[in-house]
Amino acid sequence: MSLLEVSNLHISLRTQDSVVKAVRGVSFSLEPKDTLAIVGESGSGKSMTVKGIMKLLPKAGRVTDGKIVFDGTDITQFGERQMRKLNGSEISMIFQDPMTSLNPTMTVGKQIMEVLHEHKKMSAQNQKARAVELLSLVGISSPEKRFGQYPHQLSGGMRQRVVIAIALACDPKILVADEPTTALDVTIQAQILELMKSLQDKISTSIILITHNLGVVANIANKVAVMYGGEIVESGTVDDIFYEAQHPYTLGLIASIPKIHEESVTLKTIPGTPPDLIDPPAGCPFAPRCDKAMKICHLRQPENKQISGTHRSACWLQHSMAKQAAEKEEHHE
Amino acid sequence: MSEVLLEVKNLKKYFQVGKAQTLKAVDNVSFQIYKGETLGLVGESGCGKSTLGRTIMRLYHPTDGEVFYEGKKISGSVSKEENHECCRKMQMIFQDPYMSLDPRMKVVDIVAEGLNSRNSSMSRGEREMQVVRLMEMVGLQKEHIGRFAHEFSGGQRQRIGIARALAIHPEFIVADEPISALDVSIQAQVVNLLRQLQDELGLTYLFIAHDISMVKYISSRIGVMYLGSLVELAPSGAVFDRPLHPYTQALLSAIPLPDPRAEKNRSRIVLEGTVPSPVNIPEGCKFCSRCRYATDECKKSTPQFRQVEEGHWVACHRYANQ
Numbered sequence: 001m002s003l004l005e006v007s008n009l010h011i012s013l014r015t016q017d018s019v020v021k022a023v024r025g026v027s028f029s030l031e032p033k034d035t036l037a038i039v040g041e042s043g044s045g046k047s048m049t050v051k052g053i054m055k056l057l058p059k060a061g062r063v064t065d066g067k068i069v070f071d072g073t074d075i076t077q078f079g080e081r082q083m084r085k086l087n088g089s090e091i092s093m094i095f096q097d098p099m100t101s102l103n104p105t106m107t108v109g110k111q112i113m114e115v116l117h118e119h120k121k122m123s124a125q126n127q128k129a130r131a132v133e134l135l136s137l138v139g140i141s142s143p144e145k146r147f148g149q150y151p152h153q154l155s156g157g158m159r160q161r162v163v164i165a166i167a168l169a170c171d172p173k174i175l176v177a178d179e180p181t182t183a184l185d186v187t188i189q190a191q192i193l194e195l196m197k198s199l200q201d202k203i204s205t206s207i208i209l210i211t212h213n214l215g216v217v218a219n220i221a222n223k224v225a226v227m228y229g230g231e232i233v234e235s236g237t238v239d240d241i242f243y244e245a246q247h248p249y250t251l252g253l254i255a256s257i258p259k260i261h262e263e264s265v266t267l268k269t270i271p272g273t274p275p276d277l278i279d280p281p282a283g284c285p286f287a288p289r290c291d292k293a294m295k296i297c298h299l300r301q302p303e304n305k306q307i308s309g310t311h312r313s314a315c316w317l318q319h320s321m322a323k324q325a326a327e328k329e330e331h332h333e
Numbered sequence: 334m335s336e337v338l339l340e341v342k343n344l345k346k347y348f349q350v351g352k353a354q355t356l357k358a359v360d361n362v363s364f365q366i367y368k369g370e371t372l373g374l375v376g377e378s379g380c381g382k383s384t385l386g387r388t389i390m391r392l393y394h395p396t397d398g399e400v401f402y403e404g405k406k407i408s409g410s411v412s413k414e415e416n417h418e419c420c421r422k423m424q425m426i427f428q429d430p431y432m433s434l435d436p437r438m439k440v441v442d443i444v445a446e447g448l449n450s451r452n453s454s455m456s457r458g459e460r461e462m463q464v465v466r467l468m469e470m471v472g473l474q475k476e477h478i479g480r481f482a483h484e485f486s487g488g489q490r491q492r493i494g495i496a497r498a499l500a501i502h503p504e505f506i507v508a509d510e511p512i513s514a515l516d517v518s519i520q521a522q523v524v525n526l527l528r529q530l531q532d533e534l535g536l537t538y539l540f541i542a543h544d545i546s547m548v549k550y551i552s553s554r555i556g557v558m559y560l561g562s563l564v565e566l567a568p569s570g571a572v573f574d575r576p577l578h579p580y581t582q583a584l585l586s587a588i589p590l591p592d593p594r595a596e597k598n599r600s601r602i603v604l605e606g607t608v609p610s611p612v613n614i615p616e617g618c619k620f621c622s623r624c625r626y627a628t629d630e631c632k633k634s635t636p637q638f639r640q641v642e643e644g645h646w647v648a649c650h651r652y653a654n655q
Contacts, residue, residue: 041516042487155607185377185543187604190587194603212517215589218596238593256521257591258546260573266528267521267550273486 001072002029003173003206004053009066011045011052018278022048022061024230027304030174035200035207037217037238039253040227043274046210049227050176054091055083071173089119089170096179098159102151108135108162109147115169134165137202139195157188161195171203178210193219214257218242223310226250229275229285232304236311246313249286284316292317294325337404338505338537339366339389344398344408346381346388356612358384360561361398363638364646366505371531371538373552373569375545375584377608381561382541386507389539390425391416402505421451424498428510430490434482440493441478444468447500467496470533471526488519495526499534507539512547524551546588549573554644557581560611560619563638567645577647579624618650626651 011023023045030036038046051057053068055078068076075086087093095101103111112131116122122130128147135143138161151159160180167175177196181189197220200207209221217224218238225235226249234247245251255268272289275281281288287297297316305318316322346359358381366372376382387393389400391407400408407419424447427433434443444464448455455463465475471492482490491511498506508527512520528551530536542548548555549569556566557578565578576582586602604623609615615622621631630650638648 041518157607186545186587187377187583188607190589190601190603193589194601213589214517214591218591218593219589242591242593253518254591256518258521258550260546260549260585260588260590267525269521269525270518271522273488273519 002069003032003034003071004030005067005069006049006053007067009049009052009068010064011048011057012062012064013048013058014060014062015278020277021280022230022277023052024277024280026066026227026230026232028225028232028235030206030208032173032206033200033204034223035209035221036223036225037209037211037221038225038227039211039214039217041212041274043277044227045230045277046227047178050093050178050208050210054087054093054176055080056087056093085119088115088172090172091174091176092167092170092172094160094163094167094175094177094180097183098156098163099151099183101163102159104151107148107150108154111162112166112169115166119170130169131165134169135162137168137199138162138165139191140165156184157191160184160188160192164192164195164199168199168203168205172205174208175205176208176210179212180209181216182211182213189216196220214242214254226253229280230277231285231314233286233315234311234313236308240308240311244307244311246307246311246318247286247315248290248292248317252289284314292326294322294329296325335370336368337365338368338402339539340401340404341365341385341389342399342401344385344388344400345396346384346393347396350612354612357561357614358611359388359395360614362558362561362563363398364556364563364566366537366539369531369535369537370553371540371551373548373555374539374541374558375543375548375555376558377543377584379608379611380558381611382543382558383509385558386425386509386539386541390423390507391419392425421501422503423505423507424501424503426491426494426498426506426508426511429514430487430494431514433494434490436482439479439481440464440468440473440485443482443493444496444500447497451501463500464496467500470499470530471496486519487515488522491515491523492526495523495530499530502534503536505537505539507541509541510543511540513542513544520547527551545584557584560608560614562619562648563646564620564649565645565647566638567642567647571642571645575645577641577645577652578620578649579626579651580620583623618648 007027009023009026013020013022026049040046052063109131112134113127116127116130132143132147135146140146140161181192211217221238224238224241225232228249234250252270270289275285283298283300284302287293294316302314302316304312304314306312342363344359344362348356348358350356362385374382388395395408399406441464444467445460448460448463468475473492512523540551552569555569555572556563559580565581576585583602583604590596606623609622617633618631618636621627636648636650638646640646641652
C-alpha cells in the first residue's frame with residue numbers, strides 16, 4: 001500500500017473577478033522511502049498541489065475535486081482540527097525561505113520544543129534533550145549553545161538546518177520540502193542536500209521535494225513528476241525523465257539548462273510563456289509553445305499514457321496514430 | 334589583445350557599520366575589461382560583486398582606487414560634461430524586474446525616460462518610433478507600448494529593463510543578476526537575447542551572477558570573488574577545465590548537475606562552515622578558514638593576485654612559485 005495516494009486533485013483559487021484553476025487533475029503516489037521531486041516553472045501548480053494535500057491553501061483556495069489517501073486513511077474531507085494532528089507529526093514541511101519561516105522573537109530551542117509539546121506531550125526536560133539531539137542530528141555544531149540563540153544570530157544555511165530539525169522533531173512519515181535550497185548559495189545548497197540525503201538514510205522518511213532546479217532533482221530524487229499548466233505532463237523514475245524523456249516540455253526544460261562541461265553554443269529555449277490558468281486551454285496546456293504540436297493537441301487534452309512500468313506521459317505523440325497524423329498534416333501544408 | 338575599455342585599479346569600497354566597524358565590501362580589486370567582451374563575475378551572496386558593479390557605475394563613491402573608461406578617469410569627482418558622457422556610455426540592468434520598473438509609468442515612458450533627458454527637443458512621434466524600434470529589438474510586441482509594467486511576466490519585464498538600458502546607445506552594460514529572478518526556460522531566453530544584442534550592437538558586458546553555469550554561456554572571461562576580493566580571473570574555458578583556486582574548485586564541485594548517473598558517482602568538495610563576516614575578515618588569505626590546503630603561511634600573509642599562466646590570474650600561495 002502506498003504511503004500517500006493522490007488521485008485526480010483539482011484546486012481552484014478565487015480572485016476578485018475570476019477563478020484560477022491552479023491544479024487540474026493531478027494524480028501520484030508516494031511509497032515509503034521515496035524521494036519524489038515535483039518540478040515545474042513558477043505558476044505550474046507545484047506548490048498548490050502540496051498545500052492542497054496539507055490543507056494549507058490560502059483562504060481563496062479550495063480543493064474542488066479528487067481524493068487524498070494518507071497511510072490508508074482518506075484525508076480529503078479532513079477539517080483544520082483533524083489536519084493539525086497530522087501536520088507537524090505525520091507530515092511536515094520545510095519552507096523555501098529560512099529567513100521568514102522562523103519566529104524572530106523565540107530562541108531556536110524553544111521553537112523546536114513547541115512542536116514536541118504540541119504533538120508528543122513530553123516533559124520539559126525530555127523536550128530539551130530531544131531538541132539538542134535534533135540540532136546535532138542536522139549538523140549544527142555546539143548544539144547546547146545554539147539552543148539558546150535567536151534566528152538572527154544564525155546564517156542562512158544554519159537557519160535552514162533549524163527548520164529541518166523542527167520538521168523532523170516528531171519523526172514524520174512524509175517530509176515536504178518546498179524549494180528548500182533556492183534561497184541558499186550553491187556551496188550551502190550542497191551542504192543541505194548532503195544533509196537531507198543522510199537524514200533520509202537514518203530515519204527513513206519519504207520526501208516530496210518541490211523545485212525548479214533539475215540539478216537538485218538529479219542529486220536527490222528517485223522519482224520525478226514534471227508539472228506544467230496545473231497538470232503532471234510526465235512522470236517516472238529519475239532515469240526515465242533525464243535519459244528517456246518523451247514529453248516535449250520535459251525535453252525543452254532539460255535542453256535549456258546550461259551544461260557546464262560542454263562548449264558554449266546558443267542555449268535552447270522554449271519560446272513563449274506559460275498558459276493563463278483563469279481560462280485554461282481546451283487541449284494540451286503546452287501545445288501553444290510546442291514545436292511538435294498537431295491539430296488535435298489544441299483541441300483535446302491528451303490521455304496520461306503509460307510508456308513503461310514506471311514512466312507516464314500526457315502527450316498526443318504517445319498515441320498510436322500520432323505518426324500518421326503528423327505526416328498527414330505535413331502533407332497538407 | 335584587443336583594446337581595454339574599462340580598467341579598475343585597486344578599487345576599495347568600505348562601509349561604516351556601527352561605531353568603529355568597517356565592512357570591506359570591495360577590497361583592493363583590479364582588473365580590465367576589453368572592448369566587445371563579456372566579463373562574468375561570480376561569487377556567493379555578500380561577496381561584494383554587486384557593490385563592485387555599482388561602484389563602477391558610479392552609484393557608490395569608491396573609498397580608494399580608480400576606475401578608468403577608455404583611459405579616462407571616471408571615479409571620484411569629475412566635471413559635469415564628463416559625468417553626462419559616462420551616463421550615456423554606461424548603463425545598468427537590474428536583478429529584480431518587479432522592483433526596477435516604476436509601476437505607475439507606461440512602458441513607453443519607462444523606455445523613453447533616458448531619451449527625454451538626453452534630447453529634450455525630440456518630438457512625440459519620433460520618440461514613440463524610437464521606443465517601438467527598441468521594443469522590437471528586445472522581442473516585445475509594439476502593441477504593448479501603452480501597458481503598465483504589472484501587465485507583463487517576469488521575462489518580459491526584464492526585456493523592458495534591457496530596452497530601457499539600450500535606449501541611449503550605451504557601449505558598456507553592467508548586468509547585475511539579470512536572470513536570477515526568472516524561471517529556467519525564461520533565463521535561457523534572456524541570456525540568448527543579451528548575446529544576440531551584443532553581436533548586433535557591439536556591446537561590452539559586465540555580467541554579475543551567482544549561477545556560474547549560466548555565466549559560462551555568456552562570458553568570454555570569468556572572475557570569481559570571495560569576501561570582497563577577486564580570487565581567480567581567467568578565460569571561461571580555463572575556469573571550468575583547470576580551476577586553480579581552491580574556492581573556485583569547491584564552487585564548481587557544488588553545482589548539482591542535471592545528470593542523475595553522474596551525480597551518483599561524483600565526489601564532491603563540500604566546504605565546511607560558512608563565509609566569515611566581512612566586518613572582521615581573518616588575517617592572511619581570506620579563504621584560509623575553509624580551505625583544505627591551508628598552511629601556516631596562508632594564515633599570516635595575504636596572497637598576491639598574480640598571473641600564473643597567460644591570462645589566468647589567481648590569488649593563492651600554492652601557485653606563488655609559478
